Structure formats: C-alpha cells, structure tokens
Amino acid sequence: MEKKSQYKVIVSDRARQMLAGHVRFLAQKSPSAARKTKNELIDAIRSLSIMPERFPFLNTEFIQLNKYHKMFMEKRYLILYQMTL
Numbered sequence: 001m002e003k004k005s006q007y008k009v010i011v012s013d014r015a016r017q018m019l020a021g022h023v024r025f026l027a028q029k030s031p032s033a034a035r036k037t038k039n040e041l042i043d044a045i046r047s048l049s050i051m052p053e054r055f056p057f058l059n060t061e062f063i064q065l066n067k068y069h070k071m072f073m074e075k076r077y078l079i080l081y082q083m084t085l
Contacts, residue, residue, distance in 0.1 A: 007049050007083070044073050052083055 019041060026034035048071070058070040058080060071079040 007052055009045060009049050009081075011045060041073065041077060041079075044071065045079060048081060052081065 019038070023034045023038045026037055052069065055069045055071045057066045058068045059065060068080045068082050071081070073079060
C-alpha cells in the first residue's frame with residue numbers, strides 16, 4: 001500500500017488570533033458550541049496535511065490567481081491557504 005505524502009501545515013499568528021477571538025465570542029453565548037466549532041476548525045485545518053490540492057483555488061480580482069486555495073466549512077467559515085515547496 002502506497003503511503004500518502006504528508007504536508008506541513010503552518011498556521012500564521014494572525015490566523016490563530018482570529019480563531020481565538022472568534023471562539024471567545026462564541027463562548028459568551030454557548031461554551032459547548034464554541035468548543036465544537038474550535039475542534040471542527042482545527043480538524044479541518046489539520047486535514048490539509050493530506051491532499052491539500054483537493055480544494056479549488058480562490059479566484060478574485062484582488063488576489064493573485066492560483067495562489068491561494070479555499071476551503072469552506074459548514075457554509076460559514078472560509079479557510080484560505082497556500083501550498084509552497
């Protein structure tokens with residue numbers, strides 16, 4: 001059986017701060033929903049270590065074409081990421 005290639009996932013400090021702020025905001029209304037959302041987002045981000053090319057490129061006029069991939073989660077979260085060598 002062929003072993004799948006593992007990519008290294010690096011989350012920027014800014015992205016970590018945004019996630020923490022969002023989870024703190026959610027926790028004010030529902031700590032359990034905040035925990036669930038945080039775990040699902042982290043799991044989705046970690047899943048990028050395997051086959052990150054499975055999501056399409058973000059195509060918008062203000063961002064360089066074919067530079068960032070986009071992953072939607074639960075129809076409300078957009079995760080942008082870049083694959084580098």
